Amino acid sequence: MYDIENSVYAQKAKKLFTDGCNCSQAVFLAFSDLYGIDEKSALRLSSSFGGGIGRLREVCGCVSGMCMVAGLLYGYDDITDHEIKSEHYARIQKLCGEFSEMNGSIICRELLGLGDADETHVPEKRTAEYYQKRPCAELTAVAAAIMEKYISENPYK
Numbered sequence: 178m179y180d181i182e183n184s185v186y187a188q189k190a191k192k193l194f195t196d197g198c199n200c201s202q203a204v205f206l207a208f209s210d211l212y213g214i215d216e217k218s219a220l221r222l223s224s225s226f227g228g229g230i231g232r233l234r235e236v237c238g239c240v241s242g243m244c245m246v247a248g249l250l251y252g253y254d255d256i257t258d259h260e261i262k263s264e265h266y267a268r269i270q271k272l273c274g275e276f277s278e279m280n281g282s283i284i285c286r287e288l289l290g291l292g293d294a295d296e297t298h299v300p301e302k303r304t305a306e307y308y309q310k311r312p313c314a315e316l317t318a319v320a321a322a323i324m325e326k327y328i329s330e331n332p333y334k
Contacts, residue, residue: 178279179322190242190321194314197303199227203317204242208324211333212249229285232298237285239313239320240276244269246324250333268327275323280316288316 181187186207194203198220205223209216225231226241251268253261277283286292289311301307308314 179319179326181318181322184318184322184325186325187318187322190317191314194317195308199224199238199300200313200317201226201238201242201245204239204320204324205245207321208246211328212246214249228300232300234286234289234291235284237276237283237288237316239316240273240283242317243272243276243320243324247272247327250328251331272323272327276320279319279323288312
């Protein structure tokens with residue numbers, strides 16, 4: 178379905194994550210060549226969504242980053258146009274559905290197998306052990322591959 182190993186954006190997102198970006202930043206910044214926002218602004222804009230929105234472990238930051246890319250490339254700015262709003266929401270549901278189908282969920286805590294464990298706002302140090310126990314690098318690659326395929330099949334304006 179997705180050739181993650183040969184996906185330029187998937188590999189870029191994965192590298193950005195292993196270089197220290199949070200999951201949302203990694204996916205969002207991977208596509209920066211398409212939407213024309215400088216790197217610092219892109220990092221700041223997507224910084225709040227890591228760890229399932231500020232480590233609340235809600236919607237996966239990879240999914241949030243993917244949705245942010247979709248919004249910049251395909252989103253609407255006519256807030257009175259019900260049809261275009263509906264089309265965009267259908268697009269977002271499709272992208273999220275594909276991520277969920279591949280990974281079993283779009284919820285961070287479920288993807289990490291955390292249940293309802295209390296979480297702290299302090300991110301873990303990025304160590305070899307961290308990368309072994311967290312699927313986040315792979316999830317950034319999956320989200321980016323989904324977005325890349327969507328873009329290739331649906332040219333944007």
